[in-house]
Amino acid sequence: MSDGQANPRTRDPDRSREAILDAAESLFADRGYEGTSLQEIGRLAGVSRGTPGYFFGSKEGLYGAVLARAFAAELDLVAGARARATESGGPEAELAAAIGSFVDFLAARPTFVRLVEREALAGGARFRAAPAHAATMAAGLATTADILARGPFRPVDPAQLLLDVLALCWFPIAHATTFARGLGLDPEGADFVETRKRHVVELVLRGVRNG
């Protein structure tokens, strides 16, 4: 190529890598996996034609890397919030912190929500096949089971409780323009995220408390 772009190894590979992941997350979210090509991703990321393939091997590899990055960010956020909560308040505070950080994660990452919504409509096979998915579900289940075991909680299936938390945090973002707005709520409004957090934390803590 004669456009002056050097081999990605010799430029800023971390920046190129992040730009490709950003572009891929956005295009997969807007057009779905089938409707997106490596070439378009490279163009949106502003890298030379061969760079996405050079970094990620294939479209499937890049899709897996998009999921892995999103899940890693989510797990970091939840783990950090939980660690801070452990010092102050024990299992109830940890559960509250995990819920709060998950709402923050989703509100900051609407492309991830859209990407997974598309995946669900497409049957979910590609999503489940991504290694990061199984690892994240396992980590989420282990965290939920651990909190449940240590708290003043009634016996609850950790998988059902994790599904509840996912549902309560995810649904208002995914259905912001359908059900949430239909109920007079505005998930893009300034106070929605904090109001929703407090509401979900209280519902779930009371819902699983012992006695």
Next chain:
Amino acid sequence: MSDGQANPRTRDPDRSREAILDAAESLFADRGYEGTSLQEIGRLAGVSRGTPGYFFGSKEGLYGAVLARAFAAELDLVAGARARATESGGPEAELAAAIGSFVDFLAARPTFVRLVEREALAGGARFRAAPAHAATMAAGLATTADILARGPFRPVDPAQLLLDVLALCWFPIAHATTFARGLGLDPEGADFVETRKRHVVELVLRGVRNG
């Protein structure tokens, strides 16, 4: 036309109408609103070419009728369950019955779930514009507020609680092949629906109970 089909007015109009609505719900769910034509709907329904337009005027009118039929079925089911519960157990039993009947409705109607998921990805404008939507949201809010006002419940925003119930019932169906299966749950399994109902009812009742 020479295919032996008479004017729909003189055949079985109710049956044709239902067949068109079934075909439309299924095609809108599979391909989205933009990807579906009145002609394809007519073909799938086995009616003559002009019949969908004759009954529903336009694709938009037919889309609204699909939503209206689904919402009416849902409201009927919830109202019936609630009426039976009123006799036996008061507000807590009514809330439990409403949740249970909503889970039954969604499990029996996966095309509706898929249709609304597509609509959410498309921005929701068409969904919100359907007259049946506003009426159903208003009826749902009034029911929720009424149950909350009469029960031994703490003060909770009815819109937030209705959003919770929608989320807890909807998410496992919409994300059966992504998150639910990733957590080792099988929403298509024989006992999932009853297990989920009991779990959600207990979580929500404890979550809103006073004290």
